[in-house]
Amino acid sequence: MTTIRHILTLFKKEVLLEFRQQYSFYGVLLYVASTIFVLYLAMGQPENTVWNGLFWMMQLFICVNAVAKSFLQESRGRQLYFYSLCHPVHFMLAKMIFNAVLMLLMSMVSLVLFLLFLGSPLSHALIFIGVSCFGAMSISLVFSFLAAIAARAQQNAALMAILGFPLIIPELMLLMRMSGIAFSDVFQSGLISIILLLFCFDIMVVLLSIILFPFLWKD
Amino acid sequence: MLRRNWWKILSFLLLLYTFTAGFLGNVPAKPILNETIRNLYFHVAMWFGMMIFFIVSLLYSLKYLRHNNPVHDIRAVEFARTGIVFGSLGLLTGSIWARWAWGAFWSNDPKQIGAAVALLIYLAYFVLRNSLTDRDKSARISAVYNVFAFAMLFPTIWIIPRMVESLHPGGMGNPALDTNDIDSRMRVIFWFGAIPGWTLLGLWITNLRTRIQLLSLNQESNV
Numbered sequence: 001m002t003t004i005r006h007i008l009t010l011f012k013k014e015v016l017l018e019f020r021q022q023y024s025f026y027g028v029l030l031y032v033a034s035t036i037f038v039l040y041l042a043m044g045q046p047e048n049t050v051w052n053g054l055f056w057m058m059q060l061f062i063c064v065n066a067v068a069k070s071f072l073q074e075s076r077g078r079q080l081y082f083y084s085l086c087h088p089v090h091f092m093l094a095k096m097i098f099n100a101v102l103m104l105l106m107s108m109v110s111l112v113l114f115l116l117f118l119g120s121p122l123s124h125a126l127i128f129i130g131v132s133c134f135g136a137m138s139i140s141l142v143f144s145f146l147a148a149i150a151a152r153a154q155q156n157a158a159l160m161a162i163l164g165f166p167l168i169i170p171e172l173m174l175l176m177r178m179s180g181i182a183f184s185d186v187f188q189s190g191l192i193s194i195i196l197l198l199f200c201f202d203i204m205v206v207l208l209s210i211i212l213f214p215f216l217w218k219d
Numbered sequence: 220m221l222r223r224n225w226w227k228i229l230s231f232l233l234l235l236y237t238f239t240a241g242f243l244g245n246v247p248a249k250p251i252l253n254e255t256i257r258n259l260y261f262h263v264a265m266w267f268g269m270m271i272f273f274i275v276s277l278l279y280s281l282k283y284l285r286h287n288n289p290v291h292d293i294r295a296v297e298f299a300r301t302g303i304v305f306g307s308l309g310l311l312t313g314s315i316w317a318r319w320a321w322g323a324f325w326s327n328d329p330k331q332i333g334a335a336v337a338l339l340i341y342l343a344y345f346v347l348r349n350s351l352t353d354r355d356k357s358a359r360i361s362a363v364y365n366v367f368a369f370a371m372l373f374p375t376i377w378i379i380p381r382m383v384e385s386l387h388p389g390g391m392g393n394p395a396l397d398t399n400d401i402d403s404r405m406r407v408i409f410w411f412g413a414i415p416g417w418t419l420l421g422l423w424i425t426n427l428r429t430r431i432q433l434l435s436l437n438q439e440s441n442v
Contacts, residue, residue, distance in 0.1 A: 145367065152360050153351050162346050163364065166339035170375045173332075177383075193382070201374060208370055212363045215284055 006086060010094030014070075018102075024073070028066045032106060035061070036113045045119035048183045055114055056176055059136060060168065062106050067099045067143040068160050071151035083217065092213040096144045096206065103140035107132050121183055128182035134195070135175040138202050142168055145209040152216050174198055221426050226419055233416030237264075240408050247402050251320060258316045259405065264413040265309030266334075268421050272302035273341070277369045280362040292358035293432045294425075295365060296348065299341055301425045305417075306338050321386055329380040330387040337376050340368050 018025055039054060046054065074082075082091060111132055115122075122128050143164055150160035178194045241260040249256060279295035282288070313331070314324040325331060347364050351357035380387070 149347070149360060149364055149367075152356070153347065159347065159350055163343045166336055166343055167368070167371045169336045169339075170333070170371070170379050173379065197374070197378065197382070204370060208367055212366060215359060215363050 003090065006090040007094045007097070010086065010090060011097055014094060014098040024069055028062065028106060029109065031065055032058070032062055032110050033113060036110065036117050040117040043118075048121045049180075051114070051118055051121055052176055052179055052183065054118070055111070055132070056135070056172055056179070058110055058114075059107055059132070059139060060165075060172065062110060063103055063136070063139045063143050064161055064164065066102055066106055067140055067147050068150070068157050070095055070099055070144065071147040072157055074151070088214040088217040089210050091217075092144075092148070092209055093206075095148075096141055096209065099140040099144045100137040103136045104133055107136035123184065124182040128179055131175065131179045131182065134198065135171075135179070138171055138175070138198055138205075139168060141202055141205045141209075142171065145205065145213070148209075148213060148216055171198070171201060221422075227423055230416055230419035230423060233412050234420060237408060237412040237416050240412065244404060244408065246405060255316055255319050256405075258312060259409055260413040262309060262312040262316060263409070264417040265305045265312060267414050268417050269302045269305040269309060271418055272298045272305060272421055272425070273369060273372065276302060277365060280365040283358060283362045284366075287359075289354070289358060289436060290433065292362065293436065294429055295362065297425045297429045297432065299344060299365065300428065301421045303338060303341050303345075304424075305421055306334065306341070310334050310338065326386070328387055329383045329385045330376075333376045333380045337372050340372060340375070344368055 035058065039058075043050070108129075111129070143160070146160050146164045146167070149163065150157065153159050174194055174197065178191060178198075181191055237260050241257055246254065246256050276295045276298035279291045279298060283291040283295060310331070313334070317326065317328075317331075318324050321328075344361060344364055348357055348361045351360060
């Protein structure tokens with residue numbers, strides 16, 4: 001019970017921080033909007049596969065930007081303060097939940113902008129929304145952990161991209177396959193097995209973060 | 220055991236056997252594959268070697284996280300390094316084979332992509348290591364990444380390529396290691412010659428590099 005309360009308190013702290021320092025939130029939003037606008041100027045209304053590919057690449061870059069700051073923003077002093085206050089596992093879980101929620105929000109915003117600017121080739125919109133919610137959370141979980149690693153490595157944001165891109169390729173490949181289903185009129189099988197696989201993947205990432213984060217934490 | 224010489228001689232003899240029997244021995248005549256089936260002794264053995272070295276590297280990283288002994292860290296790094304060399308050779312031998320069997324060096328086959336991603340993941344491990352100057356910190360953080368990377372490697376090369384269509388032998392009814400496709404002569408050369416021979420060679424390389432690193436570690440602590 002106390003575990004959940006601790007995580008909730010830490011989560012609230014994250015939300016509060018976000019409200020107090022809104023510039024970073026709006027910064028990412030502006031980044032999303034301007035990138036999609038540039039895409040619109042560059043290619044108008046692209047084909048389905050291009051649309052799908054661009055959407056997931058967009059999610060990837062949003063995630064790197066949105067999640068990176070969750071650890072990179074904190075100064076050494078503040079990290080030391082948290083270290084003395086709470087359990088590393090609670091801290092990590094709160095960060096992950098917060099990043100997942102943030103990423104969910106961002107991906108929905110970008111989906112709306114995509115539909116607005118780049119046309120709406122979706123024939124199963126609900127499936128696509130479901131897949132993108134699920135995908136956004138999965139990506140954010142992986143990047144939360146990588147942000148924790150990158151934060152230890154001299155606050156190096158570029159490092160996160162270097163570490164993250166190879167690691168995320170398999171997941172993105174699965175997500176693109178999965179969301180590709182939403183474009184065709186014929187419903188294809190194989191969705192369930194991909195969902196299950198991604199779900200196991202997410203659980204593995206969370207477990208590994210819980211196990212490994214305490215090692216990153218102590219310095 | 221690693222200081223002894225017998226396993227180095229054994230590695231040499233096994234590889235001599237692999238090359239001689241591998242190039243001169245008879246192989247079953249399969250359509251499309253023809254003589255390229257001999258690549259089994261080189262290409263497949265590379266992946267076995269890579270997987271073994273990555274697993275050993277993972278074990279040393281876990282050991283490092285438990286005991287904080289810099290020797291374990293050095294061993295983990297050197298095994299990962301040899302693993303990357305073997306993986307690159309596996310990719311190279313694979314694409315040369317694919318040139319003749321599939322018609323192109325690279326055809327975006329899921330197995331090729333998976334292998335390339337696996338190498339990228341481990342190359343990132345070295346970027347991470349080198350970006351940290353503090354030896355202790357670099358060792359711990361890269362050990363953490365190594366564990367994470369290995370866990371991500373598993374779906375990349377073992378699960379996802381199996382879920383999608385691939386031209387690669389071993390899936391979708393294509394020939395691979397099972398009884399219908401390679402005969403007992405090939406199996407003997409593969410399991411008793413190529414796999415232990417190449418793995419021992421990799422171990423030898425790793426052992427030499429580890430010893431160099433350990434010497435420089437000692438030198439550092441003596442200064």
